[in-house]
Amino acid sequence: MRLLVNGASYEVAVHPERTLLSVLRQELDLTGTKYGCGEGNCGACTVLVDGEATRACITPVVTAAGREVTTIEGLAKGETLHPVQAAFVEHTAFQCAYCTPGFIMSAVALLGRNARPSESDIRSALSGNICRCGAYVRILRAVKTAAEQLAQAEGKA
Amino acid sequence: MNLRDLQQDAGLIVTGAPQMGQDAAVPGGTEATLLLISKQGEIYAFSGKVEYGQGIRNGLALAIADELDTPIASVRVILGDTGLVPYDRGTTGSASTRTIGLQLRRAAATARRTLLALASERWGVPLAGLGIREGRIVQAGEPGRSLSFVEALQGRRLTVSIPEDAALKSPGEFQVMGRDAHRIDALARVTGQAKYSRDIAVPGMLHGKVLRPPSYGARLARLEKARAERVPGFVALVQEGDFVGVVAESEEGAEQAVASVYARWDEEREHPSDWDLPVQLKERAKELAVVRETGSLEAGFAQADRVISGLYFVPYVANAPMEPSAAVASWEDGGLTVWSGDRSPFGVRAQMAQAFGLGEERVRVIASEIGGSFGTKGAGGAAYEAARLAKAAGRPVRVAYSRQEEFIWGTVRPTALIEIRSGVKADGTIVAWEYTAYHANESEFRGMRGSDTPYSIPNVRVTVARTESPLRSGSYRSLGGAVNHFAREVHMDEIAAALERDPVELRLANLEHPRLRRVLTQAADKFGWGAPRRGLSVGRGVAIGYDAGSFLAECVELRVEGREVKVERVTAAFDGGLVLNPEGVRNQVEGSIVMGMGTALWETVEFGGGRPLNPSFSRYRVPRITDAPQIEVLLVGDPETPSTGAGEPGIVPIAAAISNAVYDATGVRIPELPIVPHLP
Ligand code: FES
Ligand code: FES
Secondary structure (H helix, E strand, O other), X not given: OEEEEOOEEEEOOOOOXXXXXXXXXXXXXXXXXXXXXXXXXXXXXEEEEOOEEEEHHHOEHHHHOOOEEEOHHHOOEOOEOOHXXXXXXXXXXXXXXXXXXXXXXXXXXXHHHOOXXXXXXXXXXXXXXXXXXXXXXXXXXXXXXXXXXXXXHHHHO | OXXXXXXXXXXXXXXXXXXXXXXXXXXXOOOEEEEEEEOOOOEEEEEOOOOOOOOHHHHHHXXXXXXXXXXXXXXXXXXXXXXXXXXXXXXXXXXXXXXXXXXXXXXXXHHHHHHHHHHHHHHOOOHHHEEEEOOEEEEOOEEEEEEEHHHHHXXXXXXXXXXXXXXXXXXXXXXXXXXXXXXXXXXXXXXXXXXXXXXXXXXXXXXXXXXXXXXXXXXEEEEEOHHHHOOOOEEEEEEEOOEEEEEEOOHHHHHHXXXXXXXXXXXXXXXXXXXXXXXXXXXXXXXXXXXXXXXXXXXXXXXXXXXXXXXXXXXXXXXXXXXXXXXXXXXXXXXXXXEEOOOOHHHHHHHHHHHHOOOHHHEEEEEOEOOOOOOOOOOOHHHHHHHHHHHHHOOOEEEEOOHHHHHHHOOEEXXXXXXXXXXXXXXXXXXXXXXXXXXXOOOHHHHHXXXXXXXXXXXXXXXXXXXXXXXXXXXXXXXXXXXHHHHHHHHHXXXXXXXXXXXXXXXXXXXXXXXXXXXXXHHHHHHOOOOOOOOOOEEEEEXXXXXXXXXXXXXXXXXXXXXXXXXXXXXXXXXXXXXXXXXXXXXXXXXXXXXXXXXXXXXXXXXXXXXXXXXXXXXXXXXXXXXXXXXXXXXXXXXXXXXXXXXXXXXXXXXXXXXXXXXXXXXXXXXXXXXXXXXX
């Protein structure tokens, strides 16, 4: 089966029902996507599939075949962080940061479909992600900052 | 990397006791390498602490960079690798920065003094005019003259021990400490590069999974393994007594194999359930320890115009860090290396050495990044399991817990039942205070924390009993501190309500402690405590607290809507003395508030039949971003007072402040956690 991950193409010989999370982590060695619950409850495993936030832990790899998968490792362009990543750094929107890749991917998906989200849009888009360290107020701040920055960049373009 | 190579390649080595005031009885002795400067000019600092989100790597790097006036990029902090770092008892949140940070600052100050002395000799000028700027030694009034550390060392290899009188910078001289800065590990964390325990892979590694008994204390009666052996990728099955584990080529293979094992267990018949707890806690209480006895309760109650009694209950709650436990173990030439996400690498080393009959020098434990702990991950369970399986399989093995395993086999915060009786005069003066707490605990100490009252009461008796714990209880942010504070600060509110007094004012009337008075007044002012109510279902609550040497007060505003409680804003005033890293402190206090909201409103481990019944995030409700209130943290400490803990204190007042605010909104007093299921 052919997987398109972060712009690269991989031929993988795996059981089609295996989870996308397991294939990313074990076969492609992309360990930035995390396991937190394995049942779709925590968002730690969030990746983009064709731009949409997807829980990799409950997604059979076959459903992602041939579609565009983006993980946390594929977000920065060379040395330049994605604005959501940069905003997480700026606001220290984490403590242990185990949840961070999942939150960032959920936020990127949100900003992809809604460039000017309200605070409640942000909250509901991230409601499936858990941060047990409780960095929520910082995460909110970071996503707002990233949204403003993207809007500004758009305005200039 | 090993320590000997680093030492060989060093230009300057600074040694000292791993922690301030450490005694010689500690393994590893009193002198250890704390800091070194390599021949290339890199600065290495060593600490047995681990990073589980509290930002210790960042805090230590800032402190060293500041004492040495050197760019932070040249400082490498090595944490929790028993092959490299000095012995450490284990990381327990709040004490880290204080003890280790201070000693590493002294090590850096020693390096500074040594380097300046070398430059003074070389240039033939007095020490007084020399300083360091941006990692180069400079002389006042000689702008053209400078030396790098490497040049100052001139190829020498010096070892110096920290002198008694190592002079530290004063807060006014700090360049980076005390200011807001991005965390140095931020980049790795937002790009997915940071390696947590279950991200570690070594060549030839297999995957292990342990067969879990159906209930605590169950004994294996019969095992059939034929089906497991036929699972594709199966490598080995290990049975040693009641321990059964399988090893396979992939994680899924191991899961499938363990699910294919047929096992019959003999289970204990009598298991308590969470319903039995309040009664059991008191009935099975072991020795009562008197924490404080002042004055005479009898005389106190005789003077009182009112006697108020309360009973408070706090259930078991789960730490549930986002990263479930994991470890990798590898045997080579009879020696063992373990990569683990435990918060006590030296504890794990001792445990492994004992379990396998090895000398401690044959075991190396390397701490990975840790995806949250809050007190759990201290027992080395995954590490031990991985080491057993790796030994049997003859290849490295990783054991990574599922969420359910973490819920069931991780530790939980002990439950407690607390009785308070207070005697109060009509003017609001508390004259008698009788406090009896029953904490489900193996260790008395845990229940004692925070049990004493900080109010000025002439007649006091505080006693704490430990009692059997049906679940695997362990540490949790501030241990019993948050539990004891809940009871005491709700009771203070009950006194205020009984006398129709304002809760802030009644507390102040009974409070002499200057630091607590200050945090309470400042939190209440900033919060707008006196402002008129915003609506019928809106309530306000307050509570104060002390923990890990720090003091704080929290004010909460919330809305009760049907059977939901929406916390809208929290104002905290925190006094942790001198603040070296304000962003880090605010972050910790905010996180503690959010975590404490969960324990206040929803969290409880339901159990019965010898196991937790809700081991999943769908049945164990934790705070989510939709629940997050506005949080304002005021740092009000005096910079002349030494730094105290910041990782835990934030949690101690919050549950009481929330319960008090629910009372304010609804007129219903809820002395039992979690609150939401008890709403009328
Ligand atoms: S790991 Fe996928 S949602 Fe929790
Ligand atoms: S930062 Fe630790 S779980 Fe979010």
